[in-house]
Amino acid sequence: MTETTVPAAVADTFTVAGKTFSSRLLVGTGKYKDFEETARAIEVSGAEIVTVAVRRVNVSDPSQPMLVDYVSPKKYTYLPNTAGCFTADDAVRTLRLAREAGGWDLVKLEVLGDQKTLYPNMPETLKAAEALIRDGFKVMVYCSDDPIQAKMLEDMGCVAIMPLGSLIGSGHGVLNPVTIRLIKEQSSVPVLVDAGLGAASDAAVAMELGCDGVLMNTAIAGAKDPIAMARAMKLAVEAGRLSYLAGRMPKKMYADPSSPLAGLI
Amino acid sequence: MQLTVNGEPRTCDDGQTVEGLLTSIGLDPRKVAVERNREIVPKSTFATTVLAAGDVIEIVHFIGGG
Numbered sequence: 001m002t003e004t005t006v007p008a009a010v011a012d013t014f015t016v017a018g019k020t021f022s023s024r025l026l027v028g029t030g031k032y033k034d035f036e037e038t039a040r041a042i043e044v045s046g047a048e049i050v051t052v053a054v055r056r057v058n059v060s061d062p063s064q065p066m067l068v069d070y071v072s073p074k075k076y077t078y079l080p081n082t083a084g085c086f087t088a089d090d091a092v093r094t095l096r097l098a099r100e101a102g103g104w105d106l107v108k109l110e111v112l113g114d115q116k117t118l119y120p121n122m123p124e125t126l127k128a129a130e131a132l133i134r135d136g137f138k139v140m141v142y143c144s145d146d147p148i149q150a151k152m153l154e155d156m157g158c159v160a161i162m163p164l165g166s167l168i169g170s171g172h173g174v175l176n177p178v179t180i181r182l183i184k185e186q187s188s189v190p191v192l193v194d195a196g197l198g199a200a201s202d203a204a205v206a207m208e209l210g211c212d213g214v215l216m217n218t219a220i221a222g223a224k225d226p227i228a229m230a231r232a233m234k235l236a237v238e239a240g241r242l243s244y245l246a247g248r249m250p251k252k253m254y255a256d257p258s259s260p261l262a263g264l265i
Numbered sequence: 266m267q268l269t270v271n272g273e274p275r276t277c278d279d280g281q282t283v284e285g286l287l288t289s290i291g292l293d294p295r296k297v298a299v300e301r302n303r304e305i306v307p308k309s310t311f312a313t314t315v316l317a318a319g320d321v322i323e324i325v326h327f328i329g330g331g
Contacts, residue, residue: 028331038329053330054298056271056323062291067327083330093303097325100305101298168331217331 012241014212016190017106017138017159019077021048024207025237026079026192028217032226035070041220042071045230049077051108051215053084054098073102079140081108086121088128095132107132108162108194108215110142118168118195120144126152133157142194145179147186154189161187162194162215165206169218171198174205184210200229200236207240208248266318277316284311286322297326 013020027047032038042050050071058064080098082091088111095107111128113121120143132139133156140160141153150161163183166172174180174193184191190212197203197219206214214237223229268275270286277286283306287294299306300323306314316322 029329030331032329035329051331052327054325055328057290057292057297057326059271059273059275059290059292059324066296067329068296078327080327081330093300096305097298097300097323098327100308101296101326 012245014190016140019106021077023048023234023237024213024241025203025233026051026213026215027220027230027233028215029067029071030083030217031221035065035067037226038067038221039070041226041230042076044227044234045220046234047076049079051079051081051217054080054082054094054101077106078102078104079106079108082110082128084112085110086112086114086124088124088131091124091128092131092135095137096135099137105136106138106140106159108140108142109158120164122146122149126156129153129156129158140192145176145183147179147182150183150191151186154187158189160190160192160212162192164195165193165202166196168195169222170196171202171219171222172196173198173202174209177205177209180206180211181209184212200232203233203236204240204243207237208244210244213237266316268316268319269321271322271324281316282312283314283316283322286316287311287324290324292324297324299324 013022014024023046025045025047026049027042027045028051029038082094085091085094091111099105109128111121111124113119122144129139129141138159140162141158142162143150145163165174192213192215193206193211194215197216203214220226220229266279283299284294294311302321
């Protein structure tokens with residue numbers, strides 16, 4: 001990949017666990033009005049990887065529509081998550097079932113600390129990651145923006161590091177760009193900002209930090225017009241990535257005129 | 266015989282298989298995963314896994330999530 005020429009950015013791809021994707025925007029499939037809206041928003045976002053949750057089937061009404069009928073696992077890479085799991089055991093159990101349901105081993109691990117913040121429980125996350133990797137899973141891991149623990153997860157064999165920008169569903173954007181940048185600089189696996197993004201500018205900030213991608217759900221599903229926001233996010237991720245590759249001008253303390261001073265009348 | 270399916274008591278015939286249970290509920294076996302007494306039942310064995318009285322069965326699928 002040539003990182004210095006702008007045309008190369010058109011074919012700018014990202015690879016996780018040996019699979020190459022052209023979209024750096026990963027989206028969740030929750031919180032939409034209905035499955036039609038889910039399908040449309042994902043289509044417009046250009047995402048190729050979508051996160052899904054694993055839950056009990058409603059056995060009293062089995063004819064209810066299923067996500068797979070609207071968002072085809074043949075078209076999109078399903079990334080089963082462990083949302084709602086608060087212990088390593090629950091997370092591992094959930095993903096083993098997901099693997100059986102879907103037949104693939106690329107997963108998103110998240111082990112949460114409490115209901116109020118949904119902040120990652122890092123000791124349990126590390127424990128679950130270890131067990132899953134031993135069991136043959138390829139683990140993309142939701143984690144705190146702590147460079148030391150991010151490194152531990154990478155050394156353990158996680159295939160992507162996904163620190164939160166801010167609390168899940170909060171829409172506060174990237175609250176600590178410095179630690180995200182530190183994590184990106186030290187990592188040799190993809191780093192994606194997962195959680196907390198709210199507006200297109202937040203996605204651009206994450207990408208301008210050099211992140212390999214972003215993962216979001218509520219930012220799109222919770223917008224007044226989710227379809228329009230899906231497109232805004234697609235453009236923002238592309239713009240942010242291109243801005244990063246282009247290399248921004250240095251910040252200066254004082255003004256620097258854009259017009260030449262020579263020849264002034 | 267009595268089973269527990271997704272937390273609810275359920276009666277089924279003796280000798281019922283996992284596949285038979287799914288079909289009787291009205292589920293497409295290709296779209297779900299099944300756990301029996303906390304052990305995964307591989308899809309390839311749905312038709313040959315015979316249920317026993319008191320089994321605790323979890324049937325899951327993918328839903329929208331972030």
